Amino acid sequence: MRRLALYGAALLLAAWILIPFGWMVEASFSSDADALQKPIRLVPAHPTLDNYRTFFGLGDEGLSMSGKPGDSRTYAYNAVKGTPRALLNSFVVALASSLSVLAIASMGAYSFVRYPLPFGTALLTGLLGTRMIPSIAIMIPIYQMLDFYKLIDTLPALVLAYTTFLLPFAIWVLKSYFQTIPRDLEDAALVDGCSWGRMMLHVFLPVAVPGLVATGMFTFMASWDEFLYALLLTTSSAARTIPVVVSLFAVDVLFKDMTLLMTAGVLAVVVPLALALGFQRVIIRGLAAGAVRG
Amino acid sequence: MEAREGADAGVAPCRAAASPSRSAWRRWWGSTGFAFALHAPWMLLVLGLIAWPVLSSLWTSLHLVNLRRPNASGLVGLQNYVTVLTSDYFLGALRVTAILTVFSVLGVVVLGLAFGIVLNEAFRGRGVLRALVLLPWAIPGVVNGVMWQWLLDPNYGLINGSLHWLGVISEYKSWILDERTLFAGLIAAHLWNSLPFPVLVVLAGLQAIPDELYDAAQVDGAGVLARFRYITLPWLIHPLLIIVILGTIGGIRIFDIVYVLTSGGPANASTTIAFAAYRVAFDQLNFGVGNAYAYIIFLMTMTMALVYIRLLYRRGEIQV
Numbered sequence: 001m002r003r004l005a006l007y008g009a010a011l012l013l014a015a016w017i018l019i020p021f022g023w024m025v026e027a028s029f030s031s032d033a034d035a036l037q038k039p040i041r042l043v044p045a046h047p048t049l050d051n052y053r054t055f056f057g058l059g060d061e062g063l064s065m066s067g068k069p070g071d072s073r074t075y076a077y078n079a080v081k082g083t084p085r086a087l088l089n090s091f092v093v094a095l096a097s098s099l100s101v102l103a104i105a106s107m108g109a110y111s112f113v114r115y116p117l118p119f120g121t122a123l124l125t126g127l128l129g130t131r132m133i134p135s136i137a138i139m140i141p142i143y144q145m146l147d148f149y150k151l152i153d154t155l156p157a158l159v160l161a162y163t164t165f166l167l168p169f170a171i172w173v174l175k176s177y178f179q180t181i182p183r184d185l186e187d188a189a190l191v192d193g194c195s196w197g198r199m200m201l202h203v204f205l206p207v208a209v210p211g212l213v214a215t216g217m218f219t220f221m222a223s224w225d226e227f228l229y230a231l232l233l234t235t236s237s238a239a240r241t242i243p244v245v246v247s248l249f250a251v252d253v254l255f256k257d258m259t260l261l262m263t264a265g266v267l268a269v270v271v272p273l274a275l276a277l278g279f280q281r282v283i284i285r286g287l288a289a290g291a292v293r294g
Numbered sequence: 295m296e297a298r299e300g301a302d303a304g305v306a307p308c309r310a311a312a313s314p315s316r317s318a319w320r321r322w323w324g325s326t327g328f329a330f331a332l333h334a335p336w337m338l339l340v341l342g343l344i345a346w347p348v349l350s351s352l353w354t355s356l357h358l359v360n361l362r363r364p365n366a367s368g369l370v371g372l373q374n375y376v377t378v379l380t381s382d383y384f385l386g387a388l389r390v391t392a393i394l395t396v397f398s399v400l401g402v403v404v405l406g407l408a409f410g411i412v413l414n415e416a417f418r419g420r421g422v423l424r425a426l427v428l429l430p431w432a433i434p435g436v437v438n439g440v441m442w443q444w445l446l447d448p449n450y451g452l453i454n455g456s457l458h459w460l461g462v463i464s465e466y467k468s469w470i471l472d473e474r475t476l477f478a479g480l481i482a483a484h485l486w487n488s489l490p491f492p493v494l495v496v497l498a499g500l501q502a503i504p505d506e507l508y509d510a511a512q513v514d515g516a517g518v519l520a521r522f523r524y525i526t527l528p529w530l531i532h533p534l535l536i537i538v539i540l541g542t543i544g545g546i547r548i549f550d551i552v553y554v555l556t557s558g559g560p561a562n563a564s565t566t567i568a569f570a571a572y573r574v575a576f577d578q579l580n581f582g583v584g585n586a587y588a589y590i591i592f593l594m595t596m597t598m599a600l601v602y603i604r605l606l607y608r609r610g611e612i613q614v
Contacts, residue, residue, distance in 0.1 A: 009412045010423055017426050020486060021433075023452045024441045038466070040455030104339070107332040115329035123333075125603060130344055132599030134547050136568050137592035140354065140575050140585050141347035164343040167336045196328075225434035227550045232576065243436040243550075250440045250554040258444055265437040276432035280425050284494055 027262035028052070035259045051263035055083045082237035083264060086245040090224050091271070093155055093241060097162040098219040101170045102212055104163070106205065109174035114183075124175075131168035135161075136228060143232055153235045161233065162223040170215045173286070177211030214282045221272045242268040348592065355585035362579050374586040384587070386562055387570040393477055394484065394566065395545025401485045402492045402541045403534060409489070410496025411526075424497075431490035435550030442483035443555050446470065470556055476564055483551045488544055492537045499533035500526070532609065539602045543595050567591055 027035050028051055030044035112120060142161060143152075151157035185207065189199040205212065227243045234240045240248075246264045249257075276283060355374055358366050378384045413424055430438070445452050448468035457463045469475040503525065511521050549568040552558055558565035558573065565573070571591060575584025 003417075006412060006415055006417055009408065010417060010419065013409050013412060014423060014426060016486075017429055019452070020441055020445055021429060023445060024437075027444060036450050038450065038455070039459065040450060040452060104335045108336045111329045111332035115326070115332070117326065117329055125607075127340075128603055128606075129596070129599060130340055132543065132595060132602065133344060133348065134543070134568075134591055134595045136547060136549060136571060137588045137595070138344065138347035138351055139572075140581055140588060141350040142343060143576075144581075145343075145347070160339075161343065164339040167339060171336060221432065227434070227436050227553070228572070231553075243434050246436050246440060247554050250436070250443060251557055258447065258450070261440050262444055265440050268437050269433055272432040272434065273429065276428045277425060280428055283428060283431075284424070 024262045024265055027259050028266045030259050032257065032259055051259050052267075054260065055080060055263060055267065057081070057084075080249070080260060080264075082240060083242070083245055083267065085237050086240050086242045087267065087271075089155060089239060090241040090243075090268075093158045093162065094220045094223040096155070096159045097166065097223040098216045100159065100163045101166045101219045102216050105167055105170035105174050105215065106200075106208075106212070108167075108171045109178050110200070110204070112171070112175045113178040114186075124172075127168045127171060131172070135165055139228065139232060142229075146233060152233055153239045155239050157233045158223075158226075158230060158239065158241070161229050162219075162226060166219045166222055170219060173215050173218075174208075174211055177208060177214075181207055210282075213279075214286045217275055217279050217282065218286060221275060224272050351585045351588050351592070354581055355583075355589050357582050359582040359585075360578075360580045370582075374583045375590075377583055378586045378590065383562065383565070383570060383574075384567070387565045387567045390477075390564060391546060391548065391566045391568075394480055394548055395542055397477070397481045398484045398488070398545055399538055399541040401481065402489060402537060405485070405489055406492030406496050406537055407530070407534070409493045410500060413493065413497050414500040427490050427493050429490075430486050430488075433487060435487060436554055438483060438487045439551040439554030442479065442486070442551065446479050446555075470564070471560060473563055476556070476560075480548075480551060480555065480564060483555060484545075484548060487551070488541070492541070495533045495537055496530065499530045503529045532605070535605060536602070539598050539605070543598050543602075546591060546594050546598075 026042070026044060029047045029049070031046060031048050031050060034041065034044045034046055112124065117123065146152055146157045146160075151160070181204070185203050186199055189203045190196070194202075224241075225243065226241075227247065230241045230244045231247065234244055237245075242264075246261070246268055249261055249264070356369060356371060358368055358370050358374075360366060409427070413420065413427070433441070446454075446469045448454065448466060451469075453469070454463070454466040458466060467475065469479050507525050508521060511525060516524070547568055548566045549572065552564055552566050552569045553572075556564040558569050567587065568591060571584060571587035574580050574587055578584075
């Protein structure tokens with residue numbers, strides 16, 4: 001009886017997660033004719049790669065009639081063509097943001113751990129408070145500032161914003177990781193006369209790799225997923241990231257091609273999903289610790 | 295300049311061993327200055343791109359700034375806030391936000407608890423299920439939104455299809471046209487995306503409970519419910535509080551799914567305060583009132599954040 005309830009609940013959980021996701025993936029492998037029919041089908045009658053081919057410029061079979069080249073040159077049609085570029089943009093922004101976060105946060109976290117300042121706790125609390133500031137609350141000044149410096153519609157604007165927003169979290173996590181690393185190695189290296197920079201690069205950071213990997217992965221995924229600032233700070237396919245492109249044709253009423261939309265969704269998910277499943281242990285530990293430690 | 299000196303002095307630990315003649319205060323300055331130098335990059339970014347905008351937002355919110363009406367400008371005190379707090383647009387958005395937040399926090403607590411408990415039991419396939427729980431967490435909010443757009447599709451959506459097949463509904467429905475089902479859909483979408491974190495937090499909390507407690511209770515003849523009531527719940531109070539606080543903050547921020555799923559519609563029926571702030575600032579180009587919206591969101595969130603930080607303090611989680 002107890003086992004039965006347990007398996008029932010487990011099954012329910014699996015269904016809750018897998019069915020919506022599977023329904024999206026299924027549509028991405030369907031033609032419009034298969035996807036748009038009543039009653040609905042759970043498996044496409046004629047599985048096809050047409051939608052994916054359309055995104056990578058290998059054909060237009062995936063486009064529904066309303067979006068064939070020549071008629072409605074909608075946002076969405078351009079968005080479809082801009083998808084490979086958007087994936088690249090997302091990748092570049094996420095990688096650049098996480099690398100700069102790691103560099104800057106390592107310095108800060110190291111300082112917190114090894115050089116306690118009289119007001120260190122206040123600083124750390126302030127940092128935690130900063131982390132809670134919703135990015136939507138400061139979108140206007142940031143937009144104006146980046147506009148003033150002519151950074152709108154450039155990737156550096158996104159990298160700058162994401163790096164700053166993710167720093168408080170990264171410093172916090174790295175700080176608790178660095179605390180577990182014994183001092184002896186560093187002291188030995190410094191006594192041997194090597195500079196602080198060399199000591200960090202060759203002695204300290206290599207020991208801290210697991211913490212750095214976890215933090216880097218979180219920041220990469222957060223940058224990849226971010227939508228509001230990507231929407232505000234980009235105006236053309238030169239800088240649009242994948243969430244923006246997906247949103248463009250999700251809200252375009254003239255161009256409703258559900259199978260293409262779902263394909264864009266799947267394309268946007270591949271990278272973060274691969275990371276999440278590849279690093280699941282790190283994430284589960286990190287999420288739980290992050291909750292408790294702020 | 296100070297920072298630069300600090301950086302040079304930073305090799306002090308290196309040289310300190312070689313030249314013990316350095317005075318105590320200089321060594322002290324060396325380590326403090328160096329500590330500053332290491333903090334400088336993040337402080338610059340946080341001051342420039344977070345602290346300054348927070349102040350600038352407050353300042354602008356006290357002015358008339360509308361890019362559509364460049365001639366009307368000037369300090370107006372709290373007038374923008376009065377405009378916001380008395381407008382139907384804001385009050386409607388506040389109501390929507392409150393409903394979405396309350397129900398998604400309830401959902402996150404109940405489902406987080408239930409699924410956390412399930413995943414803490416030993417059964418075949420538990421490892422797979424634990425990995426699976428992470429899946430929604432890895433899905434960007436926008437993708438989650440379009441996924442639910444497709445699930446809720448009035449003509450070909452899975453929800454219509456399966457409910458019709460089960461005989462629950464006799465005809466396909468347009469879910470977003472009815473306020474109840476509109477909210478249900480948005481809450482489901484938000485829950486789908488945000489549930490992994492609470493589940494994992496509850497799971498971590500459960501794993502911290504010593505088995506002896508349960509053994510002792512069983513010996514004393516406590517039933518399943520009594521054990522849950524007197525052992526599990528008290529041990530989970532803190533994790534649950536954290537889930538509630540972070541869930542509320544997450545609710546105040548709901549933007550992505552509204553943007554792609556309903557664009558705030560139909561007729562503002564699903565406009566949240568975050569979405570309203572975006573519309574006022576970047577569609578109406580009214581930066582004065584937009585910043586007032588932003589500041590209201592800021593204050594609401596920071597109130598919750600303060601509770602959160604106090605909670606962590608009391609647990610002794612904040613220490614250098």
